Amino acid sequence: FERVVENTRALASVAKGVVGVSFMVTTKGSEPQGLSNIDEIFQAAELAKSVGANYFEVKLMMNEDHSIVRYLPGEHKEIRHAVEEARNVLQDDEFDIYMSGNAEALVARVELAQPKEYTSCSVRLLRSTLTPKGMYPCAYHRGDDQFSYGDPTVSRVSQLWETALEGSLDPSVDCQFYCARHELNELIRSD
16 A cells, blocks of 8 residues: 555656546445445545545446445445535635545436437547456456457557457447446437
8 A cells, every 4th residue: 555655646746647546435334344445435535635636526336237235224324425525625716626526426316327329439438448368348348248349459559549449339228327428318319
């Protein structure tokens, strides 16, 4: 942990762009440990600011199918309170505190089911994810061989990109989870 903190500090001191820190909120309802870190949100945001990060983002735990782990009743209020407290004390012109789209939805008690009526993802070419084991249309599908564009240790990235351009993904079938890019896809498709 200390090495990550120091590396983030070093990166922030030389970065030409923005540096962000993500914080995954755990829940007592998760298995197997069932530990919550909601009470550490403020402290984590404070640490992120102290090392020179430009933003701090609160994220939720996800299951393997990219559905949100079930949070216990009342935890959404605790998350909202902790984030509001951190914003009130720490947020300024040089440091922002965000919640991911699904965290905002959970806290607002919005239904997280997200049916998609469109059959192609316009955002996949903007959010392609390259990992040491493969290239995928987005982070939600990373590691899923069904959606892999290929292996960067075998093929050049330019070849993987050509495969990506030809690839298909049907969000109405393949993305039955909360997707942070859904609204952007709808906006692009509305033209």
